[in-house]
Amino acid sequence: MKLGFVVSFTFMICLNSCVIDSDWIKKDVAYILNRCNPNNLNLKTKSVILNNNFGELKLELYVAKKPFELQTGLMCIKDLNKGIDGMIFEFQTPQDKAFWMYKTIMPLQIVYFNEYNDSIGNFTMKPCSKKILENKDVWVERCLAESSNYIPESNYLYAIEIIESYEDIDKLKNYLHKEKLNLLRNN
Numbered sequence: 001m002k003l004g005f006v007v008s009f010t011f012m013i014c015l016n017s018c019v020i021d022s023d024w025i026k027k028d029v030a031y032i033l034n035r036c037n038p039n040n041l042n043l044k045t046k047s048v049i050l051n052n053n054f055g056e057l058k059l060e061l062y063v064a065k066k067p068f069e070l071q072t073g074l075m076c077i078k079d080l081n082k083g084i085d086g087m088i089f090e091f092q093t094p095q096d097k098a099f100w101m102y103k104t105i106m107p108l109q110i111v112y113f114n115e116y117n118d119s120i121g122n123f124t125m126k127p128c129s130k131k132i133l134e135n136k137d138v139w140v141e142r143c144l145a146e147s148s149n150y151i152p153e154s155n156y157l158y159a160i161e162i163i164e165s166y167e168d169i170d171k172l173k174n175y176l177h178k179e180k181l182n183l184l185r186n187n
Contacts (some may be wrong), residue, residue, distance in 0.1 A: 024157040043069065046088060049184040050111070050119075054076070054175050057168050061160065074161055075103040086162040090183070094155035100147035101128040102140065107164040109172065112156035117183040121152030122176050125161075158183060 042063040050057045060083050064070050074080075074087055086108065100109055104127050105166040128143035130136075160183070162172065175181060 046185065048088060050181045051184065052175055052179045052181050054178050057172055059085040059162065061085060064089045065129065078105055080163060085166045086160060089159040091157055094157055096155050098147040098151040099159060100143050101125050102143040108161045109164065109169060110140040110150060110154035111181065113183045115157045119181040120156060120177065122155050123150045123166045124149055124162065
């Protein structure tokens with residue numbers, strides 16, 4: 001019994017500290033370390049267009065509107081359903097808090113939009129995975145501190161998290177580098 005635990009524990013330490021080339025192994029290890037529970041995304045979807053003078057991009061997104069959806073976002077999600085590029089967060093009132101990557105397994109590109117649908121900030125966010133021997137309070141505090149890297153320049157009403165595997169992620173980053181984006185959405 002003890003030998004099995006030692007072997008399993010050693011394997012987990014190696015996976016956490018070694019360079020892992022396989023994305024699915026990384027996601028599974030993060031899923032276990034983050035103490036995630038399987039959850040189904042039973043969310044509505046919405047098509048949006050992001051555009052500026054350099055072009056436009058079409059995205060299919062999950063919609064987060066309810067308090068629980070806004071709080072959890074893409075936490076504990078290993079993969080999105082085929083054809084889904086991320087999530088749009090639609091707030092009722094302007095927000096000034098940064099998003100954090102607590103229990104989030106996938107790297108994400110976030111773009112914040114004001115009430116006029118103009119982009120006001122964008123960041124590449126990296127997962128804040130729990131370290132093997134890290135207690136929960138330290139982990140939460142670390143993730144909260146890291147979120148200070150993702151604060152937009154002013155209040156926002158919408159935020160879009162886009163998965164790094166989105167087929168046009170490089171175009172998106174290029175467009176954002178050149179000029180602000182406009183968010184076109186259907187209500």
